[in-house]
Amino acid sequence: MISILDIIGPVMVGPSSSHTAGACRIGLFSRALLGGQPERALVELHGSFARTGQGHGTDRALAGGLLGFRPDDERLRDSLDLAGAAGLDLTFQNVKLRGEHHPNTARLTLTLGDRQVVVIGSSIGAGRIVITAIDDFPVEITGTLPTLVIVAADQPGAVAAITTTLAGQGGNIATIKVSRRQKGGHAIHIYELDEPVGPEALAALLDLPRVRTVRAIGRVDG
Amino acid sequence: MTGSLNEAVARAEAAGCSLGELALREEAAEGLRSREDLEGGLVRALQVMRGAVERGLPGDLRSVSGLVGGDAARLTRPAGPLAGTLFTEVLANALAVQEVNAAMGVIVAAPTAGGAGVLPGVLLGLERRGLAPESRLVRGLATAGLIGAVVATRASLSGAEGGCQAETGAAAAMAAGAGVEVLGGSPTVAAHAVALAMQGTLGLVCDPLGGLVEIPCVFRNATGAAIALAAVEMAMAGIEFPIPVDEVIDTMGEIGRSMDVRYRETAGGGLAATPTGRRLAKERLVQIKRSNTGS
Numbered sequence: 001m002i003s004i005l006d007i008i009g010p011v012m013v014g015p016s017s018s019h020t021a022g023a024c025r026i027g028l029f030s031r032a033l034l035g036g037q038p039e040r041a042l043v044e045l046h047g048s049f050a051r052t053g054q055g056h057g058t059d060r061a062l063a064g065g066l067l068g069f070r071p072d073d074e075r076l077r078d079s080l081d082l083a084g085a086a087g088l089d090l091t092f093q094n095v096k097l098r099g100e101h102h103p104n105t106a107r108l109t110l111t112l113g114d115r116q117v118v119v120i121g122s123s124i125g126a127g128r129i130v131i132t133a134i135d136d137f138p139v140e141i142t143g144t145l146p147t148l149v150i151v152a153a154d155q156p157g158a159v160a161a162i163t164t165t166l167a168g169q170g171g172n173i174a175t176i177k178v179s180r181r182q183k184g185g186h187a188i189h190i191y192e193l194d195e196p197v198g199p200e201a202l203a204a205l206l207d208l209p210r211v212r213t214v215r216a217i218g219r220v221d222g
Numbered sequence: 223m224t225g226s227l228n229e230a231v232a233r234a235e236a237a238g239c240s241l242g243e244l245a246l247r248e249e250a251a252e253g254l255r256s257r258e259d260l261e262g263g264l265v266r267a268l269q270v271m272r273g274a275v276e277r278g279l280p281g282d283l284r285s286v287s288g289l290v291g292g293d294a295a296r297l298t299r300p301a302g303p304l305a306g307t308l309f310t311e312v313l314a315n316a317l318a319v320q321e322v323n324a325a326m327g328v329i330v331a332a333p334t335a336g337g338a339g340v341l342p343g344v345l346l347g348l349e350r351r352g353l354a355p356e357s358r359l360v361r362g363l364a365t366a367g368l369i370g371a372v373v374a375t376r377a378s379l380s381g382a383e384g385g386c387q388a389e390t391g392a393a394a395a396m397a398a399g400a401g402v403e404v405l406g407g408s409p410t411v412a413a414h415a416v417a418l419a420m421q422g423t424l425g426l427v428c429d430p431l432g433g434l435v436e437i438p439c440v441f442r443n444a445t446g447a448a449i450a451l452a453a454v455e456m457a458m459a460g461i462e463f464p465i466p467v468d469e470v471i472d473t474m475g476e477i478g479r480s481m482d483v484r485y486r487e488t489a490g491g492g493l494a495a496t497p498t499g500r501r502l503a504k505e506r507l508v509q510i511k512r513s514n515t516g517s
Contacts, residue, residue, distance in 0.1 A: 002374055004249055004367030005263040007333050007396075008341075011270045014323030015286070015435040017335045052433035052489075054510045055287050057326050077326040125380050126334060 010127050010221075012071040018104055019049070019056030022123025024076060025220040027065020029131055029143050030108045030119040032217040038110035040089045041066055047103035049123075050094035059092055062106060066090075070222075071127065101132070129220070137179050137188040143220035145174055146196035150189040153210040154180050161208050162189060169201035186212065224248070225375040227413055228468045230368060234409040241399065241409045242361030245368035264363045267330045268356070271319070271342035274329045278318025285324035287506035290436045294318035308347050309451060316343030316447040320440040333370045333379040336435045337393035339443030341366055344397040344450050345404060354404045362404040366396035369416055376468065377475030381428035381487040384478025390439075390446035391423030391474065397450035398457070407458055415457035417467040422449045424470075425477055427485035429492025432503030438493055 012021040031037060043062055045053050053059055057076070064079035067086055075082060083090050097107060102122035109118045120133040131141040134149065141147055148166075152158045159178060166173060172194045180187035196218060205214045224230045234244040250257040277283070281295025297314035304310045316339035323329045329338045345362055348354040354362070370379060373392045378384035398419035402412040423446065431437045463470070484491030493499050 001252060001254070002371040003255065004245055004260055004364055004371070005255070005267075007367040007370030007374070007379075008264060008267050008363050009330060009332070011267065011328060011330050012335065013326050014329050014335050014338070015326065017331045020326070020335070021331070048433070052507075055432060055434040055436075055507060057286060060326070072328055074326075074328055125382070127331065 006126075010071060012127065013057075013061075013074060013076045016056045017127040018123045018125050019053060019058045020061045020076070021071040021127035022104065022129050023049070023053075023058045023061035023106065024065040024069065024071045025127065025129045025143060026106055026108070026119070026121035026123065026131070027062040028068070028070065028220045029065075029121065029129070029141070029217060030110055030117065031066050031068060033119060033134065033149060033215050034110045034112055034115060034117050035215055036112050037068065037086065038066060038088060038112050040111040042091050042093070042109040044093050044095040044097070044107040046095055046097045046101055046105040046107070049104050049106055062108070063088070063090055066108075066110070127221075134188060136181060139177065139179070139188065139190055141190055141192070143217070145192040145194070146219060147217045148189070148191040148193065148197070148205075149215045149217065150191070150205065151186050151212045152189060152208075153212070154183065154185055154187040155210055158187065158210045159189065161210060162191070162205060165204050165208060166191065166197065166201065169197055169204060171195070171197040171201055224368070225372060226468050227369060227372045227416065227471065228466050230372070231409040231413045240361060240365070240403055241368060241412050242364035242403045244409075245364045246361070260364070261360055264360045265356075267332070267363060268359055270328060270330050271346060274319045274322045274327065275315045275342055275346050277327055278322040279314065283321050283325040283327070285321070285436050286326060287432070287434055287436060287510055289431070289434070289502065289506055290324050290440045291321050293440070294321055308351050309448070311350060312343045312347035312447050312451055313444045315346050316340055316443040317440060319343065320443045324436050324440060332366065333374070333392055333396065334381070334389050336381060336439050337389040337443065337446065339440075340390060340393035340446045340450060341397045341400065343443065343447035344401050344454070348401065348404055358404045362400035365403040365412065366400040369396045369399045372468075373471055373474070376471045378478055383486065384475065385426060385481050385485050386428040386442060387423045387426040387474050388478055389428065390442045391420060391426050393443070394423055394446040394450040394453070395420040397447065398453035401450060401454035402457055405454070405458060411457050413467045414462050415453045417463035417465065417470045418456050418461070419450050419453035420467075420470050420474060421463060421465075422453070424474055427481065427492045428487045429485060429494045430487065430489060431494050431499045432507055433487065433489040433494075434503070437502075
């Protein structure tokens with residue numbers, strides 16, 4: 001169902017809902033996945049993001065998202081300058097990513113201390129996004145619901161343990177996706193929830209024996 | 223929400239309410255958002271639109287590439303035969319919002335950023351003339367939202383899919399219906415205004431220089447607003463468009479699907495592919511790269 005507010009909105013910094021608002025949301029999602037502001041970010045621009053991204057402020061919007069600015073934040077315009085002051089070391093490269101990708105796609109490699117995440121995200125129109133890969137795991141996340149990204153040992157019972165814990169904490173799951181690169185290694189679990197869960201729920205999930213990392217990412221569409 | 227504007231008009235006429243009122247009632251009844259949330263969101267949109275017009279009118283902004291800016295201010299100085307009229311104010315408002323958009327200011331995508339000047343152009347012009355109290359403007363935005371949702375469902379709101387007819391064309395259709403709502407016209411009159419506006423933008427291509435939302439986008443918002451105003455004037459005078467509005471919207475979708483890819487936001491055809499268009503785009507993109515490297 002299309003809402004009146006999907007058509008009369010979003011409120012955003014121009015000039016392009018796909019190249020600016022969507023790019024900002026990819027940055028916001030990636031920052032939340034890392035769990036803080038990156039110290040270093042390699043931003044690789046693909047397709048139309050590479051061709052016309054600078055004129056559309058795509059680079060500034062991605063950098064702004066990494067700084068935690070939302071699409072309607074006027075600081076987006078100056079985010080390349082603000083990044084330096086905030087201790088974010090940014091590198092942009094135009095690339096041609098292998099495989100099939102939407103024309104408006106970026107790959108972000110973010111580092112904070114000993115943590116690193118690699119995210120591929122596409123801006124698919126009207127400011128909507130889809131995250132298509134996290135650390136080489138294929139995913140499909142739109143950021144329109146609170147999302148849990150959990151890396152767990154690929155062993156029987158992992159999903160059951162996680163969903164039981166979530167249910168015990170009052171979290172209602174809208175969608176579940178689990179994927180892995182090889183049998184018996186690690187699997188990535190994506191849980192989209194109706195409402196965000198609190199720190200106790202996250203701690204309980206992290207206590208589960210098979211769970212390695214838990215990241216909670218709020219909606220990026222608001 | 224509905225996939226048919228003709229059916230929505232019939233329901234509104236049967237219920238004795240306006241199209242905007244119907245849109246608010248029906249979406250609230252779906253249960254995802256309350257009426258309060260919907261109206262709150264529209265009031266905020268209206269405030270951002272007012273802010274964008276105000277920011278753009280003085281004419282001190284330049285776009286990221288430097289290609290556009292300052293033209294809204296030209297229309298605020300009496301010069302042409304329509305200076306000082308609603309018409310000229312509507313043009314100035316539409317240009318102002320798009321100049322703000324091109325300069326990375328805050329706007330409301332309505333339905334997209336590239337078509338964001340048309341709706342505030344018309345509605346805030348009516349407000350300035352004392353023709354539109356805030357409660358009516360909010361219902362006008364709801365009307366525009368309903369029209370846009372039908373266009374998204376039956377055709378497209380994306381220049382990459384349907385050309386500029388799907389962006390400023392759709393925006394003009396939305397603004398025409400919203401204008402009638404604000405002025406107190408019936409749902410049937412609003413539907414004729416939508417059809418009259420959309421027939422005037424059928425086939426319009428999306429051909430931005432360098433792929434940037436600047437030229438001709440800024441000016442297309444002004445001409446789109448002019449078409450919306452013309453449609454409001456005709457519909458309020460009792461002029462009826464003989465093709466039902468749903469069929470006009472379907473026609474826009476059909477034309478968009480058969481439009482060559484050069485005319486769908488790729489900068490491969492139209493004004494973008496003219497010798498001057500290519501030269502300007504090349505010069506400006508080099509300049510943007512330089513200024514970014516320097517910062």
